[in-house]
Amino acid sequence: MSEDFERWIRGAPKCELHLHIDGSLQPRRLLELAKKNGVALPYASEADVEAACAFTDLQSFLDLYYHGASVLRTEEDFYHLMGDYLAVCRSERIVHAEIMVEPQTYAPQGVSLDTVMAGFSAAIDDASRGWGQSVALILSFLRHLPVAEALAQLEAAEPWREHFVAIGLASAERDHPPADFVRLYAAARERGYRLTAHAGEEGPAAFVRDALDVLGVERIDHGVRAVEDPALVERLAREGIPLTVCPLSNVRLRVFDRLADHTLPQFLEAGVAVTVNSDDPAYFGGYLTENFLALHRELGLAIPTARRLLANAIDASFLSSAARARLREDLAAYGEG
Numbered sequence: 001m002s003e004d005f006e007r008w009i010r011g012a013p014k015c016e017l018h019l020h021i022d023g024s025l026q027p028r029r030l031l032e033l034a035k036k037n038g039v040a041l042p043y044a045s046e047a048d049v050e051a052a053c054a055f056t057d058l059q060s061f062l063d064l065y066y067h068g069a070s071v072l073r074t075e076e077d078f079y080h081l082m083g084d085y086l087a088v089c090r091s092e093r094i095v096h097a098e099i100m101v102e103p104q105t106y107a108p109q110g111v112s113l114d115t116v117m118a119g120f121s122a123a124i125d126d127a128s129r130g131w132g133q134s135v136a137l138i139l140s141f142l143r144h145l146p147v148a149e150a151l152a153q154l155e156a157a158e159p160w161r162e163h164f165v166a167i168g169l170a171s172a173e174r175d176h177p178p179a180d181f182v183r184l185y186a187a188a189r190e191r192g193y194r195l196t197a198h199a200g201e202e203g204p205a206a207f208v209r210d211a212l213d214v215l216g217v218e219r220i221d222h223g224v225r226a227v228e229d230p231a232l233v234e235r236l237a238r239e240g241i242p243l244t245v246c247p248l249s250n251v252r253l254r255v256f257d258r259l260a261d262h263t264l265p266q267f268l269e270a271g272v273a274v275t276v277n278s279d280d281p282a283y284f285g286g287y288l289t290e291n292f293l294a295l296h297r298e299l300g301l302a303i304p305t306a307r308r309l310l311a312n313a314i315d316a317s318f319l320s321s322a323a324r325a326r327l328r329e330d331l332a333a334y335g336e337g
């Protein structure tokens with residue numbers, strides 16, 4: 001590990017574009033909330049939770065992830081969840097974060113969107129006033145549930161519309177193709193949301209193509225399996241479609257056996273606007289900085305390429321062009337460490 005790289009990436013102004021807020025629920029907070037809210041979990045200690053993070057595929061992770069999120073019940077719980085992640089943003093210099101909120105996850109516990117958003121928005125206000133944290137929220141839908149439920153959730157989110165910049169689509173990809181959500185994306189587009197979706201994580205390259213052509217998304221979450229279709233990779237580069245890639249997630253969920261096998265260098269080589277993100281850092285062994293450090297260790301990521309990845313994330317963000325220009329200036333002013 002080069003100390004220069006580590007110092008450089010820790011101090012660099014970074015954007016995170018792919019972060020599920022429930023995926024930032026730290027084991028300590030998970031156990032504390034389970035106890036407080038009387039939710040039975042099969043884990044007695046943080047070590048037990050960490051031991052459960054030996055996933056075999058996406059579904060094996062999602063089972064733990066939704067179980068974990070079921071401990072969240074009160075406005076204060078949501079305040080702490082968001083506040084914990086924003087504290088990480090402050091300490092890691094993640095100056096802008098686009099955060100996925102998935103209200104359908106909390107509905108089985110009878111938790112209302114008002115409770116969720118009261119807690120989240122209070123934590124965001126505190127961080128924004130406290131240290132100028134920039135946040136955009138993405139209203140993310142669960143693709144293992146019917147599109148009719150997604151449409152009802154989109155409608156129910158109207159009172160909180162101004163808090164969300166975009167919609168997203170997450171959860172089990174394999175049997176739930178983009179085409180199932182055409183009506184959701186049409187309705188969201190009509191309401192002025194920006195559009196993104198998970199595609200090509202476990203699903204085939206064709207799902208990436210369909211997310212673009214059938215749903216009309218402007219960026220792709222993951223998208224790594226696009227590499228199986230060279231014409232699609234060429235199109236992503238030509239059309240400037242960004243990919244929010246999550247290296248440690250891909251290894252933990254067995255998309256790649258080892259980080260050394262990751263295809264991020266191929267996408268970069270092909271001129272695709274890849275970005276680096278953490279996905280579910282509490283479950284995958286590291287936040288955004290750790291993803292960059294792992295790429296440095298395992299794939300030899302050097303400062304100039306890391307700078308390119310950080311610039312890609314600014315350009316791929318859903319910020320206004322004025323805000324993106326300011327972040328580009330801050331990054332340009334940040335030296336070589």
Ligand SMILES: Nc1ncnc2[nH]cnc12
Nearest residue numbers: 020170171172198279280
């Ligand atoms: N990596 C991932 N893929 C799909 N859905 C998710 N929800 C949380 N993390 C996810």
Ligand SMILES: [Zn+2]
Nearest residue numbers: 020170221279
């Ligand atoms: Zn994700």
